Amino acid sequence: MTTSLLPVVGGDLRVPLVTGGTVPYANLDVAASAPALGSxxxxxxxxxxxxxxxxxxxxxxxxxxxxxxxxxxxxxxxxxxxxxxxxxxxxxxxxxxxxxxxxxxxxxxxxxxxxxxxxxxxxxxxxxxxxxxxxxxxxxxxxxxxxxxxxxxxxxxxxxxxxxxxxxxxxxxxxxxxxxxxxxxxxxxxxxxxxxxxxxxxxxxxxxxxxxxxxxxxxxxxxxxxxxxxxxxxxxxxxxxxxxxxxxxxxxxxxxxxxxxxxxxxxxxxxxxxxxxxxxxxSLAPASWAGHEASLGDRLRDGLAALPGVRVLRLWDDATDVLGLASFTVAGHPAALVAHYLSAEHGVGVRHGRFCAHPLLARLAGDAEAVRASVGLGTSAADVDRLLAGLEHLVTSGPAWTYGADHRPVPDPRPLPAWAEGATSRESLV
The missing domain is CATH 3.40.640.10 (Type I PLP-dependent aspartate aminotransferase-like (Major domain))
Structure with a gap:
């Protein structure tokens, strides 16, 4: 089982679920902003x-x-x-x-x-x-x-x-x-x-x-x-x-x-x-860095490809070197709903949208937005597996919670941290 390669700040973070309780945060949004290394x-x-x-x-x-x-x-x-x-x-x-x-x-x-x-x-x-x-x-x-x-x-x-x-x-x-x-x-x-x-x-x-x-x-x-x-x-x-x-x-x-x-x-x-x-x-050994990345990237892409209705976006047929990230669409489910569902019901953080690359997204997905999952030095195989399990449940059984017109959970009982002063609701942080 692949574990994280280096400790990152927030690696032990637990996040609330709409269904109650907390789970370790699976941060698969590293391509947008990576957490600070402990060092x-x-x-x-x-x-x-x-x-x-x-x-x-x-x-x-x-x-x-x-x-x-x-x-x-x-x-x-x-x-x-x-x-x-x-x-x-x-x-x-x-x-x-x-x-x-x-x-x-x-x-x-x-x-x-x-x-x-x-x-x-x-x-x-x-x-x-x-x-x-x-x-x-x-x-x-x-x-x-x-x-x-x-x-x-x-x-x-x-x-x-x-x-x-x-x-x-x-x-x-x-x-x-x-x-x-x-x-x-x-x-x-x-x-x-x-x-x-x-x-x-x-x-x-x-x-x-x-x-x-x-x-x-x-x-x-x-x-x-x-x-x-x-x-x-x-x-x-x-x-x-x-x-x-x-x-x-x-x-x-x-x-x-x-x-x-x-x-x-x-x-x-x-x-x-x-x-x-x-x-x-x-200071990282190139082999350990590359091995960690390749193992998680292959696990992510292979798992996504095996799910019905999930399409991984690719551009070049002959690209053999691919980073540990994948953007994908889920048939019948808007990208925003997929992202909010994964967070609300599984504690998984991903990105959704057009990723500040609108011309490329238009080529690959037309008018649709996509979901992006990305791994990093603090990612483990368990994080990837939780994403894949959550997506499998979505495409086979649908969400367990209710989501509004903006695809956010309704209601959203997850509390914000006490120190987040001035944030009276989860929406005010968006």
Missing amino acids: VAERVTQLLPYYASVHRGAGHASAVSTAVHEAARRTVAEFVGARPDDVVQFVRHTTDAFNLLATAVPGEVVTLDVEHHANLLPWARGGRRTVAARPDLGATVAAVAAELARRPAALLAVTGASNVTGEVLPLAELVAVAHRHGARIAVDGAQLLPHRRVDIGALGVDYLAFSGHKLYAPYGAGALVGRADWLAAAPPYLAGGGAVRSVTLDEVTWADTPARHEAGTPNVVGTVALAAACETLG
Whole structure:
């Protein structure tokens, strides 16, 4: 029986059921936001007594905060295999990273039509050309090559792994295609990095963007790592303190990267948490990490495929590397009902909707929404089995509770935690 690989905060959480009592929470919504690793929470607890403003404080706490903040930059760079002259820009999340990079790209950007909105919407302002993914990965890479050959672009921006299907893209091939046609390549690593090591130096990836909240460090920081020249030539992402060398009422001399694009008081807690996650993930034995992921992913997909009326969404016929997630539809049951039912009657957390990838969902499911289940380092086989058992009961017997027009349980007797002040009902948290 596969157990969790690493302890996570909330791994022992119990949640109430509408039918009474509590059960251990089966968190299968890790692809949306991963819980904090235990090691990350411990590092944050160590830091908090020393938390202070960085870079210009003379006090001891400020010196400690400055030291760990800049050390975090080096840790992140090492974790992703950054080149010596690459820059690590701390940002809020992947969306923030690509909005920053969009201000610096000196030309058009080519993307696929399967991208998360974070890697689709920011490029529109500078000229985006979108390539439709083909039914297999080989043809998709060829279509990208044809588009870059048809008209040059400055950047190819692609996801490392789909947040809808979990299918991993052939990054080495896409890097070669981009560089052969004179373009740089930016990779959305938000879904890939929590499951696979990515060495941008070895691969030749020019930019990698990712979020701490998906990398078991949900403290509000992410990173954009890559070539410094475009970012050094771009106007500051935000105008404000910390991004300048000198200021008069008439002139501003801006700082170099990374300070140039990090105006305001930095999120030291977030950057230290992100570095702690990188340290922990970097210490994992590749075989144990891959084995845990493959075992749970196969268990999830095989179990879903065996259920009547359940259709797992796939994009590429030849995709052999798939993350531990699956999006699916259940015939006769709206996605929102499935998700609320699994939570209310089985204590299972999943995602439902269009997953910030509306064009891809439209291709795969038409007008319907889907349900997504995703595993992580804190997931066990028992969590996956509870999901599958709950779905089997739904498709064979239907729900035991009543659900309203919005698919929420009616009534919903589950109490909120006492500390959730101001939340007078479960709906007020939505």
